[in-house]
Each structure stands twice: as C-alpha cells, then as structure tokens.
Amino acid sequence: MELRGKVAKKYGDDINTDYIIPAYLLQESWDKQFFADHAFEYYDPSFKTACRTNKESIVVATNNFGCGSSREQAVYAVKYNNVVAVVAQSFPDIFYRNCLNNGLLPIQVEDTSKIGEGDELLIDLDGRSLKNLTKGGQYAIIATDSAIDQMKKGGFMGFVRERLRTRLASAT
Amino acid sequence: MGRKVSAGELIEAMPVDKLYFNEVIGPPAILNFQKDFADVFQSAGKRMKVFDPMRVAFMPDHTVPSCSIMVSSGIKLMANFAKDQGIAMYKEGDGIEHTIASEEGFVLPGEIAVATDSHTCTQGALGSLAFGIGTTEAENLLATGELYSFTAPETIRFKVDGALGYGVYPKDLVLHILGTMGEGGCSKRIAEYSGSTFDSMDMDGRFTVCNLSVEMSARTAIVNPDATTMSYVEAALHGRGASLTPEQTGMIARSDDDAVFSKTVHVDASRVEPTVSLPHSPANARPVSEVNDPINVVFLGSCANARRSDLIVAARILKGRKVHRDTNLVVIPASRKVYNWAMDNGILRTIAESGANIESSNCGPCFGKHMGILAPGDRCLSTSNRNYKGRMGSPEAFIYLGSPATAAATAVEGRIADPRKYLGE
C-alpha cells in the first residue's frame, strides 16, 4: 500500500496535544471537523491553510510529536485538515495509538532533518520505506507488524466488532 | 496481573480491570459506542450493554459545576447512560478523577486500570498498571473490556535514596527528575520508583510523583505496593464497606526479581532543593533559590497535588499571613473528602483568612477553561503538572510549576519564594 503527500508543515521537538488543540474547545463539540477548524489555533495559526492547500498533506516533526494529554481530538484536528500522515522521529504511545485508531498514519523514521516543507513524500507501507521524491533520500519506517497492519486497515474497528460478536454469541 | 509478560511482547487482546471516564471524553465515547456497535448487539438479539458496569465509573471533574451548555449536555448524557447501564456516576464536585479513583478504592493494587486521560498514571502509586487512552479505545473498552495490540513496555528504574531536605517535597523531587530526563526522556517506558526515599514516602507524595511522570512521556509509572499502600487501600475500602481479598493482601511484592530494566537512574534525594519548572516546559526545572520572578496568580490544586498533606503545609505557611495584594490565590482541594476534612479541622478557615479563593473540587485553572483563566502577561505559579504555553488561558501568559509549599510562600510574597524560610526547623 502506497501513499503520497506533500509536506505542509515542519515542527521541532515535543509538540504537545494542547498546542494541537487547546483544552477549552474539547467539550464544545462532538463533531470531528470542529476540531480541525481550530487546529493549532494558538500555536501556529497558519497550520490550517498550509495543510488545506494540498489534497494530501503530511506533517513532519523531530521528536515526541503529540506528547501530553490523551485527547483524541488532537488527531481529528490534524487529520481533518487533509493530513494523511505525520512523520516524526518518535511518538508517545497514547498519541500513536490514537492515530492508528483513526487512520492517520504515524510514520516513525530515524531522522527527519533532511525533510523540508514543500517536499513530496512517498510512503510505502509494504516496503516499509519513506521516500523523499523532491530531494531524494529513503528512510526505513520503524513499526511493529501489528502497527503496519492497523495502518493498512485504518484501525481496529473490524477486529473489535468481531470480538464483540463472539462474546455475545458465547454469553447466555 | 496474573501472568508474566516480558517487555516488547505483543498482547493481542488485554482485558482491563477498571475503566473510568471524565466528562471531556465520556460523551463522545458513549455516542461512538452506541453508533459503532448497535448493529452487532441487534443482530445478536441482545440489548446494548457495556462489558461490565461494575468495572466502569464516570467522574465529571474537568469543568464542574458546568460552565457551558455543551458541558451540561455532556454530563447529562453520561448520567442517563450510567443510569441505563448501572454504572457508578459520581457527582460534580466529588473530586478530580485520579484523586477519587484511588481514594474511593475503585482502582486497586495489581489491577490494570485505564481512563480517558493521560494522568491515569497517577494510580501507579497503588501498584496498579494504569494509563491513559483515547476516545476510540474507550468505546472499544465499553464494548469488550479489552485493549488491542498492546505492546508490553520496557521499564526504567528510578532508584531514589536519601531523605528529602526540610521544605523539600515529592513535587520538588519529580520536577527535578523531569529536569534531568527531558520531556521525551522516558518515552514508551514505564517509570518504576523504588529506594529508601519511596519506602518512607506517604501515599500523597507517591501519587504526585506518578502523576507527573507522564511529563517525561512515560507510558506509565509504578511504585511497588508495601504496607503504606495496603493501609491506604484498606482505609479506602473500609469507607465503602469492603475489604481486600487475601489475594490482594498477598501481592505486596517487589517487582519480580528477574525483572529486566532497560536502565537504572540513581537519584540522591538529599540533594534535591525546592524546585520550580519555568515556562513553558515541565522539564525546565530550576532550584527555587535561583528564581525570583514576580507572580500575580497562584493556583494550589489539580490531580498532581491538593491532597491532605499538601493543604497542611500550605496552611502552615499561610497561617496568620496575607496573600500579597498584587496576587490572586486560588485553592481547590482535590476531592470532596479532602475538602470536608480540611473544613473540619480548620485548614480551610486558615487558607480563607489569608485571602484565598477556595473553589469546590474540580480541575479548575489547570484545564484552562472555566475559572482562573490567565490574561496575556500574567505570571502564574501552579501546583499542577503542565505549564505549556496557553495551558491555563492566554498563550502569552507564563506558567511556573512548584510544590504546595512553594505556592503558599509565593502567594505571600507575590514572587517566587523559597518556602524553607516560612517553615522553620
């Protein structure tokens, strides 16, 4: 499975989920698009326009992207601005799992220093490689087999429904 | 936790023992649960039912009493669902979820507990494996009680020895540790605390240290249960007419002798000073003695502190003194039980007489939504756990983190102050 996108934004270390979507908005809607409309409102007001310019955008960062609060709204805020993947050198677990659950690809590679805004990237999940089509360069995607599997399926939902079905069938 | 797992092992379906929700993520998780699983229940000819209502609890705490129509609607949605399903629903003002989950004996040693909030790691102080989850995992858990594709994390052992100095508290210790580790320093790993400092630390302190461990991106934190843990848990259970099973009592154990640590960090607690973290990172730690910045808002509250021992020390410093005229002090006991206890023994009176605002138990200014919101240029010293830009209001405000003692001393002086001079030997 392959995916292409253009780097719309590049950030440094420790971008926390409060920066991605401030807390005061979290309870004000149950609609995912609402959070996208307020993405990075305080931290980087240009985020939305930059990402929405492309049909398939990619966000790049260095270490620990998505740290802090467990709010899944941070994933909606990124994803529903036409973002297909976040490429970073590391992710904290909660954010990583929230990404997998929502079909936003969390792509971990050793080094993102040579990737810049405007670069066209190609993600090859089967080959586990990230290619920079603009500047050249290829990076191995660091992920467990199960994470790759979830990235291809867009989450766990099918599996969970199956588990529930089995449980209900065996219950009296 | 039943069976042995080793770091890196992938657990396809991991059953959890306890699950609790706040009113931030609860409503969307319930709505998604109803939307995504209704047809599965229907085709099985069953009524929609969560996996086990006794293992679930709802704790509205972030912005209560409610501050907006949407918040009220969310709480109402939770209350109706709780009633329908037979889930325990706490009241607004009962306290902050991570404080009451342990105080009420809802989470117990050795259990796997998850909640829709990153500070769920607080329960690690009980010797439970506890961590935060997002909305989708929460709806899955409501359906099946299981967490999927869970990779058992590695552990970093923090071996902390020595006595904390006078006026130095577990909060100072953990800010100091964050300072040496950085915001990503414990990423994907469990922080396990042991050593003589922890052996003699009370539960309040252990909760504080575990709480802030997620600020170095720890997957979670844990302190092995000992006699201190068990007497805390027994008292909590006694409050609800329950007691520990022999199996639970028997689980006072060091971490397995053959446990593998990815590394050990030694900390000499006797060298830790009262510590503050400067804006805008919890890992930006400095000794209080090096900082003297003016402060116009002080917040003593949150799931990190504001338990009994925290209010005791704050009251000691505030007794007979006044909050500085340029400073606003907001105090929020972490739970209704703590609040009522502090009222009964005069602590609230002492704090009120100093000129503080005392609010009913909730997250308050820590969540940056409904009270004590910071204006541009404000400088706030908070006993909470996050000082990110914009966390408590304006992104142009400055947040410092410190202990309740430092908070009280700072409220009196109107600038960051070393609490030691108020405590006397």
Ligand code: SF4
């Ligand atoms: S007190 Fe602050 S950190 Fe704790 S649960 Fe509430 S908002 Fe989160």
